[in-house]
Amino acid sequence: MNQGPEQADGLSRRQVMAGAAGAAAAMILTSCGPKSLHEVPKDRLLSLVAEMEKTYKEKLGADIKVGTEPALPGVEFAYALDISRCVGCRRCVYACVEENNQSRDPQIHWIKVLSMEKEKGVDFAHAGAYYDPKEVPEDGHFYVPVACQQCRNAPCTKVCPTGATWTERDGIVVIDYDWCIGCRYCMAACPYGARHFNWTTPGLPTAEINKNTHYIGNRPRPSGVVEKCTFCIQRTRNGRYPACVEVCPAGARKFGNLLDPGSEIRYIIEHKRVLVLKEDLNTLPKFFYFYAT
Amino acid sequence: MSFIHLFSRFTWGSVRLVTRGNRLYWTWIVFLLALIVWGLFAFAEQVRGGLVVTAMRDQVSWAFYIGNFTFLVGVAAAAVILVIPAYVYDWKPIRHIVVYGELLAVSAIVMCLLFVLVDIGRPDRFWHLLPPVGYLNFPDSILAWDVLVLNIYFLVNFLVVTHILYRAFTGRAYEKRLVIPLVLFSIPMAVGIHTVTAFLYNGLAARPYWNASILAPQFLASAFCSGPAILLFLLQLLRHFTRFEIPDEAIWKIAELMAYAMFLNLFLHGAEAFKEYYSGTEHLLYTRYWYQGLGEHRTLVPFAWTAVILNLVSFALFIVPAARRNPVTLNLGCLATYAGVYIEKGMGLIIPGLTPDSLGEIYQYYPTMIELRVAAGIFATGFLLFTLMLKVAVPISLGEFRLNGAPVPLSDPH
Ligand code: SF4
Ligand code: SF4
Numbered sequence A: 001m002n003q004g005p006e007q008a009d010g011l012s013r014r015q016v017m018a019g020a021a022g023a024a025a026a027m028i029l030t031s032c033g034p035k036s037l038h039e040v041p042k043d044r045l046l047s048l049v050a051e052m053e054k055t056y057k058e059k060l061g062a063d064i065k066v067g068t069e070p071a072l073p074g075v076e077f078a079y080a081l082d083i084s085r086c087v088g089c090r091r092c093v094y095a096c097v098e099e100n101n102q103s104r105d106p107q108i109h110w111i112k113v114l115s116m117e118k119e120k121g122v123d124f125a126h127a128g129a130y131y132d133p134k135e136v137p138e139d140g141h142f143y144v145p146v147a148c149q150q151c152r153n154a155p156c157t158k159v160c161p162t163g164a165t166w167t168e169r170d171g172i173v174v175i176d177y178d179w180c181i182g183c184r185y186c187m188a189a190c191p192y193g194a195r196h197f198n199w200t201t202p203g204l205p206t207a208e209i210n211k212n213t214h215y216i217g218n219r220p221r222p223s224g225v226v227e228k229c230t231f232c233i234q235r236t237r238n239g240r241y242p243a244c245v246e247v248c249p250a251g252a253r254k255f256g257n258l259l260d261p262g263s264e265i266r267y268i269i270e271h272k273r274v275l276v277l278k279e280d281l282n283t284l285p286k287f288f289y290f291y292a293t
Numbered sequence B: 001m002s003f004i005h006l007f008s009r010f011t012w013g014s015v016r017l018v019t020r021g022n023r024l025y026w027t028w029i030v031f032l033l034a035l036i037v038w039g040l041f042a043f044a045e046q047v048r049g050g051l052v053v054t055a056m057r058d059q060v061s062w063a064f065y066i067g068n069f070t071f072l073v074g075v076a077a078a079a080v081i082l083v084i085p086a087y088v089y090d091w092k093p094i095r096h097i098v099v100y101g102e103l104l105a106v107s108a109i110v111m112c113l114l115f116v117l118v119d120i121g122r123p124d125r126f127w128h129l130l131p132p133v134g135y136l137n138f139p140d141s142i143l144a145w146d147v148l149v150l151n152i153y154f155l156v157n158f159l160v161v162t163h164i165l166y167r168a169f170t171g172r173a174y175e176k177r178l179v180i181p182l183v184l185f186s187i188p189m190a191v192g193i194h195t196v197t198a199f200l201y202n203g204l205a206a207r208p209y210w211n212a213s214i215l216a217p218q219f220l221a222s223a224f225c226s227g228p229a230i231l232l233f234l235l236q237l238l239r240h241f242t243r244f245e246i247p248d249e250a251i252w253k254i255a256e257l258m259a260y261a262m263f264l265n266l267f268l269h270g271a272e273a274f275k276e277y278y279s280g281t282e283h284l285l286y287t288r289y290w291y292q293g294l295g296e297h298r299t300l301v302p303f304a305w306t307a308v309i310l311n312l313v314s315f316a317l318f319i320v321p322a323a324r325r326n327p328v329t330l331n332l333g334c335l336a337t338y339a340g341v342y343i344e345k346g347m348g349l350i351i352p353g354l355t356p357d358s359l360g361e362i363y364q365y366y367p368t369m370i371e372l373r374v375a376a377g378i379f380a381t382g383f384l385l386f387t388l389m390l391k392v393a394v395p396i397s398l399g400e401f402r403l404n405g406a407p408v409p410l411s412d413p414h
Helices: A013-032 A042-060 A091-099 A155-159 A185-189 A243-247 A264-271 B003-018 B023-049 B064-076 B078-088 B098-119 B123-129 B142-169 B176-202 B215-241 B248-279 B284-291 B301-319 B321-325 B327-346 B350-354 B369-397
Strands: A065-067 A077-082 A112-117 A141-146 A165-167 A173-175 A212-214 A253-257 A273-275 A287-291
Touching: A042 A065, A077 A264, A091 A112, A091 A243, A155 A165, A155 A185, A243 A253, A253 A264, A264 A287, B003 B142, B003 B369, B023 B369, B064 B098, B064 B176, B064 B215, B064 B327, B064 B350, B064 B369, B078 B098, B078 B176, B078 B215, B098 B123, B098 B142, B098 B176, B098 B215, B098 B369, B142 B176, B142 B369, B176 B215, B215 B248, B215 B301, B215 B327, B248 B284, B248 B301, B248 B321, B248 B327, B284 B301, B284 B350, B301 B321, B301 B327, B321 B327
Parallel strands: A065 A212, A077 A287
Antiparallel strands: A077 A253, A112 A141, A165 A173, A273 A287
């Protein structure tokens, strides 16, 4: 056998190099390396989540539980909002802020309630989110709350250059706050103004933190990344209603499993006059609007 | 002579070239450096405070930075307008100045990438785009395409100029079999970077102002105006400050080409305005915001009309042979073109595209001082890079900076 000089003592230089490169790669992939949460294996997810909890403890001084509940088979979530009942009180807006740890200062609101003129119908060009009358509802107006429409044909996930946002198996469009580079292409692509950017470090007082969180849901976000409604993933994957559904005093908000033929959401879609916003864009929202009366 | 040795001679010689110059040269360099430092301080503030120090908000989530990026993609193609006649028709007067067009392209792309870098919320995560450690959402995301084509275009131009200059330095002719195919390849690439950048906006159904197929051709037309405008300045400067001989004929030819490009640009704008105003759908809002303002929201209107007037003026100056042959009107025309296209791309493309926002809200964007400073810093970086590269490239192509001509005779710009 003809051995080259570099193979003289058992381990070839190439083997050593390959071993070193492998070790380095492994180290990069586990500890300091890419922390993409998209389809991450379960055990790695658990260790990442433990790390997140530790960081939150150090940085925010709160014992935050970061849940990892996966999508359940046979579940596809959908939402329906009764335009004829909504009174425009904006309680959903603030319940959402509290539940989902949105920044208080500057304010981030995942839900925007638009006041529309009855004469004009659903027309964004004549809508306003900053109405401030003594009492709602105002005469001649109706209200259309808008948040992420959880589009089935979502332009936001398509355009993301890093794959930091995607649709989960239960139909929820989520964002990986540790992977998003903050390019805001998704914000330009979303036809519903549903995506919000953390223009600075979110102002979230420790006392007001909701400690029950989810890794692709309401866990506190850093500066420079995008966030949006996740159908309260931390609640709904545990069989609860989203916070906005619970808080709505008019009972205008309905939520459920589209794949369950006996669900309320299916009843509404099958029996009421249902519409989706900007249907001409073919985004196929899973957020429906309807007129119950 | 070993490559290492050659290369160190080259590097050392280049360093000597860029560190020698007259007072004007140093004033220029110090001015650029001062701008860069000023911009860096602003950028540091932005990194510390977050993008909240800009005037961008959720409603207008892209603005001045991305506008500048778009404009500079246009400039980056300037090389091509020279490359096509020089190599395809073997048109001599232009041929030996192609290298400068390519240097300009290299500097413009560097500025483009810097503008993207300062615009993203997490510049520290830039590597998330780079496989294998990161992930590039290709082919779904047009931004992924853009990252690819811009980098390829950068590499091609960089390779061609370094090769040509290095060969000239060592006193050999460049390798035709390498340069010609690469140069030919850079033509579709230049069209490619524009088209892809236009598609970036064009593909968004959420933004009717961008979602018009006229966007890509219009990008190309305006790029063929702004890029050469800069080149024309440059060629005149070169002619003035060095022994470089650039025939008037070449300059006039470029100016003539710009007139046609500007005509096309104006025509496409007119076609778009006709469609919007005549059909008068709800999508007219964005065009109206640009040209007329919406109610009391009129921030952009002066910009819009300044751009239109500048574009018309430059067209008039370039189409009349006597005007483009007169150095004063020629330079006025270049200035008008540059400014017109800069406004049209910088403010006029991005901001009306996002105003009113997708839910009908009007947020009046106007860049903050921080944004202006960061932008100034990036432009200064680009100009500095370009100046330094020219400082080496010009003596090489003049045959003054040569390997065997030791010691390196320095061209003394008077
Ligand atoms: S509403 Fe916007 S953010 Fe939500 S899925 Fe649709 S495009 Fe994406
Ligand atoms: S801002 Fe984040 S989620 Fe949105 S496209 Fe960019 S990287 Fe993706």
